Amino acid sequence: MWEGGGSGVERDGDFIAFYRRDRDRLCRTVTVTVGDASLAVEAVDEAFVRAYERWDQVRGCRQPAAWVYRVAVNWATSWRRKWSRRPTRPVEELDRAHDDRALDTDVLARLRGLPAAHRETLVLRFVFDLSVVDTAEALGVSPGTVKSRVSRALRMLARQPEVLR
Amino acid sequence: MNDVERIVAEFHTAVEAVWDPPPGDVGAVMRRGRRRRILSRAAVAGVGAALVAAVTGAAVALLPVGGPSEVAGPEVEHVDPPAADDASADRGPAPDEGSEDADCSAAGMDANLPPQDLPVPVAETRQRIAEAAVACDYQRLETLAATTSEFIYSFGGGDEPATHWQQREADGEDVLAELVTLLELEPGTTDPGDVAGEMHVWPAVFALDDPSRDDFGPVIDAGLYTEDDVERWLEMTGEYGGYRVGIDKAGHWRFFVAGD
Numbered sequence: 033m034w035e036g037g038g039s040g041v042e043r044d045g046d047f048i049a050f051y052r053r054d055r056d057r058l059c060r061t062v063t064v065t066v067g068d069a070s071l072a073v074e075a076v077d078e079a080f081v082r083a084y085e086r087w088d089q090v091r092g093c094r095q096p097a098a099w100v101y102r103v104a105v106n107w108a109t110s111w112r113r114k115w116s117r118r119p120t121r122p123v124e125e126l127d128r129a130h131d132d133r134a135l136d137t138d139v140l141a142r143l144r145g146l147p148a149a150h151r152e153t154l155v156l157r158f159v160f161d162l163s164v165v166d167t168a169e170a171l172g173v174s175p176g177t178v179k180s181r182v183s184r185a186l187r188m189l190a191r192q193p194e195v196l197r
Numbered sequence: 198m199n200d201v202e203r204i205v206a207e208f209h210t211a212v213e214a215v216w217d218p219p220p221g222d223v224g225a226v227m228r229r230g231r232r233r234r235i236l237s238r239a240a241v242a243g244v245g246a247a248l249v250a251a252v253t254g255a256a257v258a259l260l261p262v263g264g265p266s267e268v269a270g271p272e273v274e275h276v277d278p279p280a281a282d283d284a285s286a287d288r289g290p291a292p293d294e295g296s297e298d299a300d301c302s303a304a305g306m307d308a309n310l311p312p313q314d315l316p317v318p319v320a321e322t323r324q325r326i327a328e329a330a331v332a333c334d335y336q337r338l339e340t341l342a343a344t345t346s347e348f349i350y351s352f353g354g355g356d357e358p359a360t361h362w363q364q365r366e367a368d369g370e371d372v373l374a375e376l377v378t379l380l381e382l383e384p385g386t387t388d389p390g391d392v393a394g395e396m397h398v399w400p401a402v403f404a405l406d407d408p409s410r411d412d413f414g415p416v417i418d419a420g421l422y423t424e425d426d427v428e429r430w431l432e433m434t435g436e437y438g439g440y441r442v443g444i445d446k447a448g449h450w451r452f453f454v455a456g457d
Contacts, residue, residue, distance in 0.1 A: 044227065051223040059218035064211075073218055077226060084230030139211040158205050159212060189204050 047087050051080060054097040061101055061155045064143060066108045075111070079104035098160040102170055105152060142189050150188075153181040224435045225407065231434070232387075232406075235349065235443075235452065301333035302371035308332075310380055318448025319397050326442070326450060327380050330373040335359035338373075341450050349452035375421055375440050376453060382415050387443075396445045403441040413437065 055076065062072035079100045083090045093099050143151060149171075156167045157178065164182075168175040308331040310324060322341065329337040339359040342348040350358045365372040385404030387396045398404050400421075402412045413427040422439050430438040443451040 047227065048223050051221065051226065055221045055223075056218050057213075059221075060212050060215050063215055063218075069216060069218070077221070080221075080223075080226045081229045081233065084227055085233050087230075139207045140215065143208070143211065154208060155212070158208060186201060186204050189208060190200065 043087060046091055047084055050083075050091070050096060054100070055080070057159070058097060058100055058104065061159050062104045062108065064140075065105050065148060065151045065155060066112070067144060068108070068112075071108050071111065072104070075104040075108035076100065078107050094166070095160050095162060098156055098162055098166075098170060101155065101160065109148075139189060146185050146188055150181045150185040153178055154185050157182055228406065228434060228436045231436070235454075301330075301335075301366050302374035303330045303377045304333055306331050306374060306377050308377070310377075313384065315384070315397060316446055316448075319444045319446065322444050322448040322450055323380050323397075327377050330376045333373065335363050338362065342453075344449045345451060348450065349454050351454060372440075376442065378419050378421055379440060379442050382419060396443050396451060398444075399442045400437070400439075402437045405436075408436060 379399045385401030440455040
């Protein structure tokens, strides 16, 4: 018979703070990775539900946001495989409220030219600031693969790729 | 800033500026998470019970008559809830069902529940639970609960279900009367695609993701809870937080619990 659990007030408080701090950033990074804003929002919500279900474990991770990001990207990828005809909301059609921010559409265009695995690697490595080893572990690849993906991705993002060669 | 740093900075800026997502609803996320926690525990319990049944069946038969496929899968449907008669036989003398000696909040209530459109196994378990509660037969209730190994009756730890419910009654909480009253209300069903599969739950409001105040009407009208209770739940979690009962489609009683 199950009788576990706890009062959960502190636990819930931690989760709410985490959600409020990281949710928008996760929506953006998943959008950049999967290229579909509506799907990204759904995926991030789903990943947060899963994080809350097992919050005692997830909050013990070094980077809970990276955990949510990976779950969201996997969920979105799997969902897209099953429902390929679903209407999408591509990045080009998004409402941008940050008019004051320098949006480099060239960078976005070049990002879209990268394979999804490379976008994912860049996000984990530079947005969530994971080390090469942690990024490799999160993606289930070798550190060498992470390094080569990062190197190739940065070359593709550079306006003058030759500077990185 | 070197070239790599500059490109990474541009990447950061692009990600930050890509768009402003619509506002999130952390309350809705937590409600979905809580419901899944309960349902997943119930699902684990069902698989556990089915595995026990499969192993027991294999041990009795020694050799499967129809080949390996007969014991291959933990089919929940293969686990029959015990008959009420079996339960009382296991626990010694029959309880004072409906007698004057029965002493609990449900004593004297009508065990003949209003008919509902339910699958037969669910209807049978619902009826057996009500009969055991009205008879104040805690042991029979515990036996009905034991058709799954992880029946949920408390989030706070403590004794076995029979002792737990008996103690709540002794503390003045009409827990068995609430159980019978809940089963008189209309049920809801959980999503068949959810982790625990389709399950009938009482009251129906527990099955709703985003209930309105009107959805709480039946539990208020039945005298189970007050409008103040509903306001508190809506403020704290946005969902029903009172006692609820869950029975899966195979007729296993999965939970009778309140709070989260």
